[in-house]
Amino acid sequence: MKPQVPSTRDRILTAANNLFYNEGIRATSVDAIAEKAGITKKTLYYHFPSKDNLVARYLESRDQPNLEIFAQWFDACEGTVADKVGAIFTGVGEGARHPKWKGCGFQRTVAELANMPGHPAVQVGAAHKKKFEAWLTVKFTEAGIDKPAEIARHIVVLMEGTFSILLMHRDADYADATAVAARQLVKAALVR
Structure with missing residues (x-):
């Protein structure tokens, strides 16, 4: 063959x-x-x-693989939904420790195109982040968390901050610190 x-x-x-x-x-x-x-x-x-079209297709090609790796880290983790969310941040930290890691491709692309909010790649990047937020909302709903969409949005904000600080400092320990914060946030939501 x-x-x-x-x-x-x-x-x-x-x-x-x-x-x-x-x-x-x-x-x-x-x-x-x-x-x-x-x-x-x-x-x-x-x-x-056009190059603009190619940039948008580039991000589209990264959409599902990135969401799938988050789901793999989540599903592979034993424990509560709080532990599973923490595992996503731990996975990001492990990726950031690789010498070829250059940050979140979605975030970096949108930053480069910040003066072009209508650019098709910016729309693809925003849709990707919304898919992650929606997926978290489903997971939090399944876990019985009160106000799952609100907690999902908080986690997305933590994730975007993590990507930014990792890119700035090149210190993956920040992802480990955010994993702790994310676990605490979700754990507190489970208690309610």
């Missing part, structure tokens, strides 16, 4: 993922992506009509 060869579109997205995440959106040219994908710029534009 022959190994499956990635499609041209997949090669472009893989190149964009690598370059956008490692170098940034504005610092990465369409020429660099085409070169890394082993195609011409014309071919890239055949598959993605």
Whole structure:
């Protein structure tokens, strides 16, 4: 059986993922992506009509894998829902300890496009964060937490702050500290 060869579109997205995440959106040219994908710029534009479109598709390609890893960390943790939420922050901290970690790709992209709130990638980033919040709300509802949407929003704020401080200080101990805070917040909500 022959190994499956990635499609041209997949090669472009893989190149964009690598370059956008490692170098940034504005610092990465369409020429660099085409070169890394082993195609011409014309071919890239055949598959993605603009760089803005490609940036949005880059974030879309990261959406489900990121949500799935949060769910894996949550589900793998034994204990209460508070412990499981803490495990998500611990997982983020472990990821941040990797030398190639460059922060949350969604947050970094939206920061680069802050002066363009209507940009399609900003909308994709916002939708991703809302999906995480909605997923937490479901988990908190299942656990019997009073005001699950409110607690989910608090956890999202903690997560975004964690990503920011990790990027700023490059010290994964901040994620461990936030894991403690998140566990305490959820535990307090369980007691009510």
